[in-house]
Amino acid sequence: MTDGGNRESIDRRTFTKCAALLGSGGAAALTGYAEQDQQWSNTMELMHGWTGGDGAEAVAALEEAFQNEYPEMDTDFRAIGGTGNVNLDQAVAQRLRAGDPPSVFAGWPGPNLVQYEGVLGDIEQDVWNEAGLVEPHADEVVEACRFNDGFSAVPIGSHRMNDLFYNVSVLDEAGVDPESIDSFDAWLDALDAVASETDAVPYANSLATWVVLQFWAVNMLGSQGFDAYMNFIDGEGDEAAVRAAFENVQTVLSEYLNEDAAEIDFTEANQRIMSGDAAFIHQGNWVAGAYVNEDLTFGEDWGRIQFPGTEDMYGFHLDSFIYPGNQLDNPSPEESKAFLRFAGSETAHVAFNQYKGSIPTREVPTDEFSPYLTETIEDFNSVDQRPPTIAHGLAVTQDVQSDLEDALSDTFLDPYDVDAATRRFMEIV
Amino acid sequence: MRDELAKTVERLRDRLREVRESRGTGDRVTETDGGQEVGADEERAVGTDRRVVERSAFRRLLDHDAVQSAPFWLPPFLLMGFFVYAAIGWNFAISLTDYQGFGEPDYSVLDLDNYGAMLSDPAMWAATRNTFALLVGFTLVCLVVGLVLAILLDREVRFGRTLRTIYLLPMSLSFIVTAQFWMWMYNFNFGIVNQLLGVVGLGPYSWLGNPDLVLGSVVFALIWQFSGYTMVVYLAALRAIPDDQYEAARVDGASTLRMYWRVIVPQLKPAMVSASVVLVLFALKAFDFLYAIWGYRPRRGADILATKMVREAFNKQEWAYASAIAILLFALSLAVIAPYLYQQHRQGNL
Amino acid sequence: MSHEEERPEARNATRRSDALRRAALYATLAGLVAFYLAPIETGLVTSIKTSEAVRNTLPFLPPGLSGFTLDKWAFAFDALSHGMVNSVLFTIPSTLLCAVFGSMAAYGLTLVDWRGQIAVLALFVAGIFIPYQAVIIPLSEFWSIWVELDERLAFLWALPLLEEHHATILELIVTHTAYGIPICTILFRAQYQTMSWEMIEAARLDGASLWRIYRRIVLPLSVPMFAVVFIFQFTQIWNEFLFSLTIIRSVSDPAASVTLILSGLGTALEGVDFPLRMAGAFIAALPTLIVYVLFADQFAEGVRV
Incomplete structure (x- = not known):
């Protein structure tokens, strides 16, 4: 890094100087940040996991928008492939462990940050205060980005975690009116109707541990309510509530689920919703990205309701950019902070989320967003409660989440042992 | 080049004869040294000893040999030794710390806590049980299938070589490749396995999803991949058996x-x-193979010590705990290798 | 024998049962061929099917014309090609190094006899059987925290053709060489043990240095074994996965090997793409398949440690 790095940066500085002379401030007047834009000396290296499809498009849009505002800064948006964040987390961990952190990396904020204790820097003053990010963002979002006594993350978008997606024509064929599904029992009636009236699988999904954890969480919210859920993640869970949620999960998974759920991915399950081979799926709303890619129309081909019992909630998930520092030196503090100030801006949120299929976590004009996302944004702003997701880092630490998934894998993933699973869940949290 | 070599060899033979004649000894022991079977090495050792006793001048040369041959074996030995044995030692040291997350291990406080934690980790027991089930099932069936293949091919069979090549073929493939094939073979809806069973009215089964079946499915695929290996080993041993024994058995009317x-x-x-x-x-x-199918967390029933170790380390950053599991794995393989090496040593095969 | 000639019915009966037996034998052998080739065959036909054809045709039958496509192969090739380059970059040098080191070590431990070599040898043999799990944590610690080749060799990355990710390739070369040495040593030793002891002794008495003997006598005689070792090690290193996973780590790393990329191929938001995976599996396996088909005998000798 040393030799090559220096040479490069000298080149860049010379280049920057020339560019400044030539442009003689003409371009500089375009944006408020332009004055600072003359001084960049390091490359801003960002690691993220959005390698394919809508994620890749979204990050490309974000990069383009950023470069429009900071044309002089060298950036390296590094995509780390793999489903979920597994590979990204691992690659980031390796860099942090080697004492060679990237400038910024994508990840879940909230308790998920605990695993990075000691290696995250504070950006309260330089990012949150300077860019005025606290005011426009929702409270839960601000809270999730706090770490220790300051801030270490900046939100970029949120996926909704309490949608129940369905195939419109399958429900029509089964004679089910989705709007009438307002309770778990009503949903069971609908599932029964699908089973008896159509060839479709009533409920499609994967049995991957995080999927089941998420499904348990949404059932906990739906049938036991927001408080029971929040008590559980705070470590004061009511055993009866945990058990009741597991019983609901067991009912659906053992009676209505596709038979090969244990060996398929949620993407494949979602494919069956699209092809009309299955009726319902509960997933984070990233699955809606696939509907859009396949040119399916919201309301005609696919639809959604809130998971029964969570009508006044927004299942809260959050993607963010995290700032390494503290015991480790951030390789480009100024550049990283400039990027993070930008990432919290309206421009960034609109650029990124309209492609990603997630929603901005600050108030933005909705004209760029699809009807479905517009509806989601409206819900986000109007709901009473925004329970944090347990399967995506916002409710419990990575360790606890991992233990919960182990518990599911050991006790619940078929045969569904409600007692054992309840016991383990109560022990862990 | 061949000619030159032959000439050199010839010249050396002559020289050897000269030396022997001038010494007037008729040392014949070395003559038989062809390394044909087990006994050959012992014989050579005996031969060497005899020479040593006979001539102390030669002994001096021998003493120097360790030094003289060092440039040949020492560099590879050091490279290998560092990456294998020093690494295992290092791994053991890490297993005594409480290293996790980021930063570096702290070697100032060492204890056996991780080994204690292993004992009380139910997933460890499951993984150990699965590991043994896989070891035993896989090894036994491979030995049997390989034996059958070898015996079938040992008879004079037309296209024997081609058949051997086909049976051994899967072993030349990467686990990652064969995992792709078997995921498709076992696919619930479209895989061959379920389609064939469907013909006789069975199934479909979730081969890679049902916790009671997964380990068997994995073992079956591994047998597919490695039974050719046992076949090759047996074939070589069969070929080494003198023909007259077959004849004798046949004449016997058996x-x-x-x-x-x-x-x-x-x-x-x-x-x-x-x-x-x-x-x-x-x-x-x-x-x-397991990683290619399930990633870090195999389906319940298929988690073995190797997958658990890598998951603890590279997924959960529990370095010290993972090191302890690694030491357990090492001890397991040592328990298999050490008696084998000792036996080989006793038989003079080493 | 003469008995049978006198009784033709009996001979016919024996012949019949012989023929029956041979038929049974060949049927068994053919069945086994089907068993060993089935996963490969179904993979091959699936790799050229459209998603539509995957659902509508039997898994072991080739698609009709309408269900035929080479798109997946093209896509898989694009995804895997730089991994192929990387795999070649570390597989070939480490194969060569393993073979050279293995031959040297075997020579030093076999044809030159000295006390204590059994102990050294035992360490080499045991080295073959070490589960890599027992070393990967120190290994990743060593490369990523202690050595940091990418920074130490930073002066190189400005040169043409060299890039920063070649540091990772170099790490893999050293790693694969180190762990390949034991098996190569034992393979060479198996051959050297059968070499003529008297010849070496004579050459030494003739005043030839060990190095000279190695170069002039041992090396030329080891050519066939070198072929075995090359073929065996090439396949082993090409197919290896755990080091790729723990040293390279990420599928998207510019140094990603072909097995690493293959492990993440064919999963997308739209679902698991089996034709793509199969095509990828074949592309990743192609070099080893070619080597295997051409040199099956050497491979067989290699596995028979």
């Missing part, structure tokens, strides 16, 4: 099967032992 069982199979024991050692170690490395 049926082919009984002949194999009575006369031939007992002689395959050494091959069987060495093949099982290698198979056990293949099985311990089955990690790649």
Whole structure:
């Protein structure tokens, strides 16, 4: 890094100087940040996991928008492939462990940050205060980005975690009116109707541990309510509530689920919703990205309701950019902070989320967003409660989440042992 | 080049004869040294000893040999030694710390806590049980299937070489490749396995999803991949059995099967032992296959020590705990290798 | 024998049962061929099917014309090609190094006899059987925290053709060489043990240095074994996965090997793409398949440690 790095940066500085002379401030007047834009000396290296499809498009849009505002800064948006964040987390961990952190990396904020204790820097003053990010963002979002006594993350978008997606024509064929599904029992009636009236699988999904954890969480919210859920993640869970949620999960998974759920991915399950081979799926709303890619129309081909019992909630998930520092030196503090100030801006949120299929976590004009996302944004702003997701880092630490998934894998993933699973869940949290 | 070599060899033979004649000794022991079978090495050792006793001048040369030959074996030994043995030692040191997350291990406080934690980790027990089930099932079936293949091919069969090549083919493939194939074979809706069973009215089964079936499915795929290996080992051993033994058995009027069982199979024991050692170690490395199918967290029933170790380390950053599991794995393989090496040493095969 | 000639019915009966037996034998052998080739065959036909054809045709039958496509192969090739380059970059040098080191070590431990070599040898043999799990944590610690080749060799990355990710390739070369040495040593030793002891002794008495003997006598005689070792090690290193996973780590790393990329191929938001995976599996396996088909005998000798 040393030799090559220096040479490069000298080149860049010379280049920057020339560019400044030539442009003689003409371009500089375009944006408020332009004055600072003359001084960049390091490359801003960002690691993220959005390698394919809508994620890749979204990050490309974000990069383009950023470069429009900071044309002089060298950036390296590094995509780390793999489903979920597994590979990204691992690659980031390796860099942090080697004492060679990237400038910024994508990840879940909230308790998920605990695993990075000691290696995250504070950006309260330089990012949150300077860019005025606290005011426009929702409270839960601000809270999730706090770490220790300051801030270490900046939100970029949120996926909704309490949608129940369905195939419109399958429900029509089964004679089910989705709007009438307002309770778990009503949903069971609908599932029964699908089973008896159509060839479709009533409920499609994967049995991957995080999927089941998420499904348990949404059932906990739906049938036991927001408080029971929040008590559980705070470590004061009511055993009866945990058990009741597991019983609901067991009912659906053992009676209505596709038979090969244990060996398929949620993407494949979602494919069956699209092809009309299955009726319902509960997933984070990233699955809606696939509907859009396949040119399916919201309301005609696919639809959604809130998971029964969570009508006044927004299942809260959050993607963010995290700032390494503290015991480790951030390789480009100024550049990283400039990027993070930008990432919290309206421009960034609109650029990124309209492609990603997630929603901005600050108030933005909705004209760029699809009807479905517009509806989601409206819900986000109007709901009473925004329970944090347990399967995506916002409710419990990575360790606890991992233990919960182990518990599911050991006790619940078929045969569904409600007692054992309840016991383990109560022990862990 | 061949000619030149032949000439050199010839010249050296002459020279050797001259030296011997001038010494007036008729040392014949070295003549038999062709390394044909087990005994050859022992013979050579004996021969060497005799020479040592006979001439102390030669002994001096021998003493120097360790030094003289060092440039040949020492660099590879150091490279290998560092990456294998020093790394294992280092791994053991890490297992005594409480290293996790980021930063560096703190070697100032060392204790056995991780080993204690292993004992009380239910997932460890499950993984150990699965590991043993996989080891035993895989090794035994491979030995049997390989034996059958070898016996079938050992008879004079047309296209024998081609058949051998086909049976051994899967072993040339990466676990990652074969995992892709078997995921498709086992696919619930479209895989061959369920389609074939469907013909006889069975299934479909979730081969890679049902916790009761997964380990069996994995073992079956691994047998597909490695039974060719045991076949090759047996074939080599069969070829080493003198023809007259087959003849003798046949003249005896024994049926082919009984002949194999009575006369031939007992002689395959050494091959069987060495093949099982290698198979056990293949099985311990089955990690790649499981990872390719399930990633870090295999389906319940298929989690083995190797997958658990990598998950604890590279997924959960529990470095010290993972090191302790690694030491357990190492001890397991040592338990298999050490007796084998000792036995080989006793037989002079080393 | 003469008995049978006198009784033709009996001979016919024996012949019949012989023929029956041979038929049974060949049927068994053919069945086994089907068993060993089935996963490969179904993979091959699936790799050229459209998603539509995957659902509508039997898994072991080739698609009709309408269900035929080479798109997946093209896509898989694009995804895997730089991994192929990387795999070649570390597989070939480490194969060569393993073979050279293995031959040297075997020579030093076999044809030159000295006390204590058994102990050294035992360490080499045991080295073959070490589960890599027992070393990967120190290994990743060593490369990523202690050595940091990418920074130490930073002066190189400005040169043409060299890039920063070649540091990772170099790490893999050293790693694969180190762990390949034991098996190569034992393979060479198996051959050297059968070499003529008297010849070496004579050459030494003739005043030839060990190095000279190695170069002039041992090396030329080891050519066939070198072929075995090359073929065996090439396949082993090409197919290896755990080091790729723990040293390279990420599928998207510029140094990603072909097995690493293959492990993440064919999963997308739209579902698991089996034709793509199969095509990828074949592309990743192609070099080893070619080597295997051409040199099956050497491979067989290599596995038979």
